[in-house]
Amino acid sequence: MPHSQDNIPIVLTIAGSDSGGGAGIQADIKAISATGSYACSVITAITSQNTLGVSAIHPIPVAHIESQLDAVFSDLNIVAVKVGMLADSEIIDMVARKIRQYQPKHLVVDPVMVATSGDLLLKHRAIEVLKRELLPLADLITPNLPEAAALIGGQVPKSEDDMGAMIEQLRRLGANAVLLKGGHLESDDNSNDLLIEAKSSDLLRARRFATKNTHGTGCTLSSAIASYLAQGNRLHKAVYLGKQYISQAISHADELTVGRGHGPVHHFFPGHINVR
Template identity: 45%
Template sequence: MANEFPQTLTIAGTDSGGGAGVMADLKTMQERQVFGTAVVVAVTAQNTLGVQDFMALPQKLIDEQFASLAADLKISACKTGMLADAAHVHGVVENLKRYDFGPLTVDPVMIAKGGAALLADDAVATVRDELVPLADVLTPNLPEAKRLTGLPLDDKEEMEAAAVELQNLGAKNVVIKGGHEATPDQASDFVLLADGRSFWLSAPRVDTVRTHGTGDTLSSCITAELAKGADFESAIRLAKDYVTAAIAHPIAVGHGHGPLNHWAYNQGGTI
């Protein structure tokens, strides 16, 4: 019967280098055995060395992508990534309110791994006020959590306080990624669930520059697991393991911040 297979949606920008954005999302979804679809919001000229240029698509074309998917497919979970500017964030929010694509994971992408801005400064408030309240799972890294809350996040206690603040803004479940934290041996994320339970997820820090697309990969893995019926805690824990394996077993692509090895987890870390 049509539409029985789990289907997911990424709403984001492309990465011509293949390591992040829509490309990383679809690779992850495929590896987690769901059928991935995409609404492309922006197109980038990008490689492992950085983002050379990008252009957001006309809102009419974005609206038509949403309508096209809703007319034919049965999306069980969705996620957002790069949304470019305030107008496009607002347009995506309106579509998310119009169509039921299951639980929403919001990755509030603001800056690329190489430092290029992927979200206009005036759009941060729109993400905070319009998009975050729709999030079933919110997955900011430390710089993004700082921008959204205004808190310094210099230690674990402040990360925990920021998660509470993000939940107060409307996000149900919050994952603050600690990959930017200056700890030499552990990469620790703080998780605050909708029911008030909280915990830390830690993994050994790997000395590598091949971490391009980490946030996209985590959020799309969560999305895939939710589409298959996993509860939020299980989806988050598995996504952490998936990303850890993808970083720990790198592939040599590009001369800069290389991509993750998206198939490492499913093949026991081998390539």
């Protein structure tokens, strides 16, 4: 949906900062900007990280996260919110309370819970608070396969049939819709996601690209979807456009040379402007 620069939709990202620039707040701001919206941010943690990994995490005090939220919501017309890394149950509880207070039109939650190593980033009590307080407020949650398994207390899917078997349990989390991301099924030629709504589910197909530069894909996808929702697209169209955007950003990732490890996707790939 076209818009003039005078009424550019505003999207808030609530997440951690990635000093390497490939994930977290930095990826969110790039994705929101590249897809044609205005990005503002609330930082929940400061990480020391690069393409080789995370060396330190410094959580922001809850009171300061709250003051950041009050500052942006009291002045900016925030249409959509994307939530990423929330370090503990106290932060999750406060963010959910503020979402209920300010009631943005759209909420996308990327439940950042499982590290690449497979370790849980959130304690079990925090996961329970996330499920009880925040997920039921969401238009869309975007778990990858390990995160979905942690949310429902099940095994990590090994196939698309396994993904399908999770549908009913994921619906019971209470979000309006779930985008179950199949990127971890690395033996598949495609990287297919399952969009689960109240009465239907739809397999969204995409080609898998052979690249190690996929740092920040989850942050980027959820932010792009929030951006497209803010622009007035219906959920299914916003998810379709977001997946189209991340696929292109991954396909162009090797055009960048950033770091010695798992580099970022190319948020501003050639021809990216207003991909919708």
